[in-house]
Amino acid sequence: MVKATKSGRGYRDLTVKVKTARGRKLSSKLWLERQLNDPYVKRAQVDGFRGRAAYKILELDDKFRFLVPGARVVDLGCAPGGWCQVAVPRVNALGEKSGKKVGTILGVDLQEIETIAGTELHQLDFMEDDADLKVKEWLGGKADVVMSDMAASASGHKQTDHLRIMALCEAAAYFAFDVLEVGGTFVAKVLAGGAEGDLQKLLKQKFDKVAHMKPPASRSDSSEKFVVATGFRG
Structure with a gap:
């Protein structure tokens, strides 16, 4: 169902409402509504x-300018491929x-990824034994950018x-410490919750600048933010 909602100039904005279907959980209904109405x-x-x-990495790059012509990029947790498409x-x-x-551009994900022109894509669980060695072999040298949008399946328990x-x-x-060129950039998704402090201390030892940003494309009700570490010291 599509419902008109009032805007400053009259009833112009359309909001999609999803009817509750048999077997559909309320959480699924709300998620679907949010997707259908997300600009x-x-x-x-x-x-x-x-x-x-895709707009998250686009907005991050607009600010920090790490995706430049000639850059060698590794995208961890790349499915479905939006970050690669931007790169x-x-x-x-x-x-x-x-x-x-x-x-x-070298993309890796636990899920199978549909081909993207200009990228080399591999299906791999990055947390399995020796996964980093496989990625290094595919990379065949150093990288200028390592970016990660990896996320674990939600358990429903915030701390976990x-x-x-x-x-x-x-x-x-x-992994970035092993493969980045001097001056390289590391970008990764984190969740606000306290444990990210240790990572920030580590990154500050390895990079000239470490910044946090919640890009506009990140939903306001999400605890996610992104760390951008630039100027790898080697």
């Missing part, structure tokens, strides 16, 4: 991105910008979810 979801459909998360033109992975360096995502973030950070 970033609608923008992603128009712009050809695979998900609203392709910005690092010139397809070589479409004449006179500009051509970058590379926080610790799980921080474990993923720390694994991504230690």
Whole structure:
């Protein structure tokens, strides 16, 4: 059902309401309503991105400028591929910008990812034994950017979810320490909750600048934010 809601200029904004169906939980109904009414979801459909998360990395890069032509990028937890899609033109992975360096993008995720032109994609559980060695082999050298949007399945327990995502973030950070070029950038999703303080201390030892940002595309009711560490010291 589509319901008109009042705006400053009259009844123009349309809100989609989902009817409760047999077997559908209230949480599923609310999630579906939020997706259908999310402006970033609608923008992603128009712009050809695979998900609203694409705008998070786009907004982060607009501020910090780490996806530059010629950059070698590793995207951990890349499914469904929105971050890779944003990176392709910005690092010139397809070589479409004449006179500009051509970058590379390596994406890894637990789920299978549909092909994206200009990227090398692999299905892998980054937390399994020796997974980092496999990624290093595929990378075949150093990286300029390591970015991670890895997230564990929600348990419903806030502290548990926080610790799980921080474990993923720390694994991504230690991988970044191994593969980043001097001057490189590390970007990762974290959840507010306290345990991120230890990671921040570690990053400040390894990078010139460490900043936190909640991009506009991140939902206001979400505890997620992103850490952006620039100027890797090696």
